[in-house]
Amino acid sequence: MTATATEAGRKPVSMAQALNRALRDAMADDPAVHVMGEDVGELGGVFRITDGLVKEFGEERCGDTPLAEAGILGTAVGMAMYGLRPVVEMQFDAFAYPGFEQLISHVARMRNRTRGAMPLPLTIRVPYGGGIGGVEHHSDSSEAYYLATPGLQVVTPATVADAYGLLRAAIASDDPVAFLEPKRLYWSRADWSPDAPAPVAPLGRAEIRRPGSGATLITYGPSLPVCMEAAEAATAEGWDLEVVDLRSLQPFDDATVCASVRRTGRAVVVHEASGFGGPGGEIAARVTERCFHYLEAPVLRVAGFDIPYPPPMLERHHLPGVDRILDTVGRLQWEADRTEGSGD
């Protein structure tokens, strides 16, 4: 995830550019793919993810809509009913909420209520999460709301290559996807060749980003780089941490997560969203249910506080950082493990 130019043809590419490339390739491959939302046309979106699409594909395929999230999602439902594959942009996490009625009552249920007769291929791109110094309503981690909605898939990339691959997979999926883009990683760069984009990643597979044997950090999206940093720092304490990047919260990859936790015997879930009622509770419960006899400590969580997202000058206290992760890892009773041995 660092910006170093290596072999010819490969150059540092930002996550924003990878997402843009994914949209462009998806639109070029399939004329049914239509991009729509607020400011996605000439402006290219406030984060420039749709930059240049209107020039290449015309206003009909990449169009500015009126400023109305329920209208955007609701009309996209109708477009999908007629055979299009709309990709809509919700400008910011907290501004998607007016569209939730359409999301929950229709987007997520159309396949089910029509007994499979009417699948709903719709991708909802939502820039989410904090860490960019945004004012109120620009930093929410809204994944729990999407996650609580059966019928939706919830996907969130943490790397540049995944941003491309997962977005292609989301657009190709015949079911609706809440595609949560960690906005503070938009400008993270990786050495990546846009000429030979990564193959489309299947939805619902977690990825082990760093192998380790002492404990598993389970995380996704904006918290992945923080966990990677924490895992590096942990080596100083003699802790060897494995880092699992979920990539998709729904479908959830129990297999990869539980295999990892059974190997390490300890797990910490890390995310920015508030802990109470957050995804970490669900993940900890699943791990406990499936790995109880392998666990040497309770599954712990490092999450945002249970507060409305704080003002930007205070957000660093709210967001899980390396120190908070390491403190929590420390609470996994490592001393007992070292002196008394494990496996009892």
Added chain:
Amino acid sequence: MTVLEQRGSSRNESHWPAPPPAWRPRVDPAPLLPDAEPYRLLGTDAAARVESGLLTELYGHLVRGRRYNAQATALTRQGRLAVYPSSTGQEACQVAAALVLEERDWLFPSYRDTLAAVARGLDPVQALTLLRGDWHTGYDPREHRVAPLCTPLATQLPHAVGLAHAARLKGDDVVALAMVGDGGTSEGDFHEALNFAAVWQAPVVFLVQNNGFAISVPLAKQTAAPSLAHKAVGYGMPGRLVDGNDAPALHQVLSEAVERARRGGGPTLVEAITYRVEAHTNADDATRYRTEDEVEQWRGHDPIALVERELSERGLLTDAFAQQVRDGAEELAAGLRDRMNQDPALDPMDLFAHVYAEPTAQLREQEAQLRAELAAEAEDEASRGRGAAHDTTGKERP
């Protein structure tokens, strides 16, 4: 007077330079404001223009529709339908909405509009599946071009706009007709749908059935607008006000709107003034919020009686024709009754079949759990059956 005329006439001169044009004014000269009085044909001289063929067709549908409403309501008393929102008294809206559409067009009904779906040709049992409770939608929407019945109010309206927009992008001359109640016009989705439709000039017709009440809340507590059709003006689309019990008038106004949409003229908002003669649903007590006097007045303006009078004035309401129509309606009701009295065959495993294209690992686990529970239940029942058999065989018969 249209809004355009008003704008022209009320311009006041200013000695400051004019501001730069910030928006593109609507250029279509079609008047936006609805007429002050609902458009009527029956009982006026203009009724003579209505073709007899259309009158008899409407009549047949109206009588069948009334019978269908009565049968569906009766089925709620027998516990065969979980609930039924009757459209008795509103049959003209239901029938006209269906008849003005071509096969390739789409209908977007609300929970009250099963009759419109039936008039469009849908099997009544399929149309009632949602209300019976065996599944959410009883038909393939693409096959019939009827969207799933929509329960959350007004949420079907943006779907209609999106579908119509998509059809136009594909070059198909498809029109979507979306139905909503007077209460539904207060929802945000109503406004967003109208705005999108007008901005996109989408081929959509919005039909508001103003039946006076949203459950118990009268129109006066729903809006302060002079009429619901007036709401069209602010979005830049024509609003039309029509007598919702006058089937040929509705047919004409809706046909014009559909035609306009089909030739690229954009959306129209039609408000049909009608009345809900029955309670909101079989579970509602309408005597708590309205008087029998009011209901009686509306019974005097019944959609079937209006057409009947015109037919008999033309000498078309022969005994043979009336009998033929009644027989057709009875046949519909009998078929519906027989088929609804059969228990639907339900497969509990269907619960997991249509959540995602590929069931997730978690859903497969839950599916296995339910399958095991069902197997255990079946085994239980079988062993109880065996036990009972033992008992009877072991016992001396008295």
